[in-house]
Amino acid sequence: MIGKDRAGRRWSIGELAEASGVTVRTLRHYDEIGLLRAGERTASGHRRYTERDLRRLYRVRALRALGLSLDEVAGVLDDSGDEPEAMRALLAAQLRDLEERAGQIALLMDRIQGLLRRLDGRSMPDPDQFMTTLEMISVFEAYFTPEQRERLAERRAELGSEAVDAARTEWAGLVEELLGHVRADTPVDDPRVRDLVRRWDTIGAAFHAGDERTAGAARRMWRDHGPELARGLPWSADLLNGLVAYVDRVRRAG
Template sequence: MGEDTPLGEDPGRRWSIGELAQATGVTVRALHHYDEIGLLRAGERTASGHRRYTAADLRRLYRVRTLRSLGMPLEEIKRMLGAPEDLAGTRALLAAQLEQLTAQAERLQQLVRQVGGLLRQLDTGALPDPDQFMTTLEMISMLDSYFTDEQREELARRRDALGPDAVEEARSRFAGLVEQLLGHVRDDTPVDDPGVQDLLRRWEELGSAFHAEGAGGERTKAAARRMWQDQGAGLSRNLPWPAESMVALTAYLERARAARPGD
């Protein structure tokens, strides 16, 4: 199928659900949900019943993701996408996306100015523990880049609802899963190994406790994965494992997701 061909370049190309999820950052679970509600169905099926997505499906997925990023509910997106695809509609969609990205860039520039001001204050010795403080600021910057205000508020509500004891227990379970998974990374265990797939299931069940149910929770999970994929080295600085190990683990988990059986 031309593995070196960039996604979307060949109009005759087809993608399995795992390939589409890995290439676009949309989870397999979300793609299943889109199929169930009639928002995005694979244009073709193999003789054995496996989904195969076409170039038209890819363009539709792009429109879905863009409209979701603009805050539109799935039902409204489904209604909107019921109209025939045309150049004017696509241009309007891209213009709206560009406007949103421009606003995000302006917020990031404002954050840069704020951090610069704090750095100047640190130079006077007015604030204690500058290393820890700057790490916190970097985390805030990352969150601002990957999560909407609504998503950050929902994550905070879920954490508060769990309570400190449950959060501490989750940390302990997380550490155990990391150790086991890093062992598989070091051993180069195939990602479709049943043991690896079971660890992935437990990993995602643990993470799900911190996210809302339904499509909203799937969006925050996807945002968190994108953040780890892009900023894993920086996020790992305060963890007891080497940053390069956590970056490798993030990539390993993504391959394991794409290798789930039955897709």
């Protein structure tokens, strides 16, 4: 039993699959792409794997277990000049890659956890409102840094939800009044519109607390994404875009 045929065992593809824990399909795939060719074939074409092939398969599995691509695995195994240096570099690169992917996943998890808190927390019964919030959040994330968002959230919490609602109501009134001036083509240096815009800015300042970069980000966001942000409001995006342009002219005039 011990010390038998020195020519070594041969494995059929099914035997090798079972012995190594990969599927037959995978072995055929590896054969096809040249990563692990069957060392021999029977006269009729059946694959015969040798001990060398078995060794190679174990190495392939080990390298795959590090998350390397099949190409990378092939590169490591075929460059017989696989200096430890090259290996170290490859592993370091792989580590960086994994770190990045972990960061992406952490970002997604943060977003989802935030949304779940909102959903579990207070009222969010209207799916449409939820979707609108979702759109706004994704836009917010593109324009404000995490710190800015955090400070905005803190500020909202400080103000309390009734104050936020009051601000929204006051802002709606300002919009109506200003739209009247837009339609009436009131000159941008009229003291009445100047006063309205001052109140407008005061409301904004209550949220961004005088941080000019946050305010600028908000303006850029509005400029680029007015249409979505206007959703749920009783005015059309075009109307609001015109309004914002008008307010801008008022600011520059003042």
